[in-house]
Amino acid sequence: MAEFDPIPPRDDAEVAYAQALLGDEAGREHRRARLMAALPRPEAAAATPVARTELAWRWWPYAWGLLAMGLLLATLLVLRGRPADLGQKIDPRLAAAPAASKPVVVAQAEPATAPAAPLPPVELPRAAAKVTAPAKPLVAPPPMVVADASEPQLRREVQAAPPAAVELLKPALEPPPAAPVMAAAPVRPAPAPVVMAAAPAPPPAAPATVAPAAAPVAPPSQSNQSEALARIDVAAGLASTRSRSSLAASDAVPAKLMAPADATLLAAVNRSDPSAARSALQAGASVHLRDARGRSLLMLAARSGSREMVELLLTAGASRDDRDLQGWTAADHARDGHHDELSERLR
Amino acid sequence: MPASEPADEELIASYLRGDMGAFDRLYRRHDRKTFAFVRQMLHPTDRATVEDLHQEGWLAVASKAASFAPGKARFSTWLYTVLRNRVLDHLRARQPQRDDEADPDQLASVAAGPDQVLAEKRLVQAVESSLLALSVEQREAFLLFTVVELSLAEIADVTQALQETAKARLRYAREALRHRLSEWRDG
Secondary structure (H helix, E strand, O other): OHHHOOOOOOOHHHHHHHHHHHOOOOOHHHHHHHHHHHOOOOOHHHHOOOOHHHHHHHHHHHHHHHHHHHHHHHHHHHHHHHHHHHHHHOOHHHHOOOOOOOOOEEEOOOOOOOOOOOOOOOOOOHHHHHHOOOOOOOOOOOOOEEEOOOHHHHHHHHHHOOHHHHHHHHHHHOOOOOOOOOOOEEOOOOOOOOOOOOOOOOOOOOHHHOOOOOOOOOOOOHHHHHHHHHHHHHHHHHHHHOOOOOHHHOOOOOOOOOOHHHHHHHHHHHOOOHHHHHHHHHOOOOOOEEOOOOOEHHHHHHHHOOHHHHHHHHHHOOOOOOOOOOOOOHHHHHHHOOOHHHHHHHO | OOOOOOOHHHHHHHHHOOOHHHHHHHHHHHHHHHHHHHHHHHOOOOHHHHHHHHHHHHHHHHHOHHHOOOOOOOHHHHHHHHHHHHHHHHHHHOOOOOOOOOOHHHHHHHHHOOHHHHHHHHHHHHHHHHHOOOOHHHHHHHHHHHOOOOOHHHHHHHHOOOHHHHHHHHHHHHHHHHHHHHHHHHO
8 A cells, every 4th residue: 555655754853753652561561450440341142143034033923822812803894793693684573483392482462451540541652662662682683473462363372382481471360451452454555654542442331432543632741741651651561471472572673653443353353343443443443453463354363263353353344355464364364263164154 | 455355345244143253353464543533533531531422422333333325435434424423422411621631641642652662652652742733623634534544535424524625624734733743754
């Protein structure tokens, strides 16, 4: 490098000057010992390089752990989502099919006899009526067997039912309840909500106490509204004490509110009372009522074997060709109830 | 330096791995020049202060050893950069000294030496007195060239100046000292 350095090399005087400085040994060992005593020991661990592969392998367990957790969460989500999808596909009407291995007997309601203090029917605001509507359960309802209100049919089902179901059927065999609790959806298109009359059905001898459904009703005062709410609570309590024997309390069909005339007609058909049924029809009751299983009044009358009731309903316009959810006609129900003559009449 | 001797870069690496003896060997290899450089740069500071500052410079070298990059510069260049920064910090911090403040160690050595030693001491004294007339930049250029024996490029690296600038500083310092040195040469 010296040949490229344009600076002249050191002369003798400069070399002598440097040697004089560098030859000074005074205190040199003392300085060295002093420095070495104060010299810090380097952090060998920090300065030691870490192999790349070793560092990489330290991260592998964490990566595998994260991957495993992700797969586990995904599996749990899939498993939790599957029953929900299946539950949505269940047809509530199919849940009530009679082919159940573990029956829950729901007895059809019968109309009341004479209540202690019959209350006049009051049309309630919609919001108030919703108070007594049973909440729809989140789980799918268990399958159930619906027992007919007709006494012979009930007794046949009681004989075939397990003891637990007999206990449930007992209220149905007892005297009629104080209120009709069956929800019957009319077949005819009726966009307007059916208003339930929570008042008990009148005794058979005095069906005229039921107000027509179309009759104008004055808006209830506050006291009347409270009274009506109390009556609704009583009706709901009666329904619950009957071991959920009402179809309205079942999950298959939400509780529908009925017109008083319809309730009276239904009660009359259930107890085979043609005169009460005639009065109800005159009061405006619909002959096209159906229960939760799609059975019409004519089917119920045919199953009970009341020829007079069948004729009355046919005269009022009931169709003998209607089919329930099982596809049965009124004639099929009559034959199932061992009423062969009536079955032939209905064909 | 013999071929069997490890290079400065190897010694500093050994020290970083925990070998204290490697640093001792490194110190012994450079301490004469580093002490002379610090001593002449700080003249006329007393010897104890020079020794303290010299030790602080080497401790700074030890603490910064991990930051030394062998591929970027020679160890000697990096070493004098660290020492120079320490010296300049001291010069900026200290108060200006009067001319009558002399180094007692220097006076003692002058009084007690034989003829040859006495002549060398007088030469050093003569140069030191002339160094006071130079700026710090000219002084460090002269010392790095004459005592430490760095090349012009290395001097430029240590002083963080352009090579032409370092060259001009060195030429001016040598011209200024030529008269004193010729006097000593002529006896």
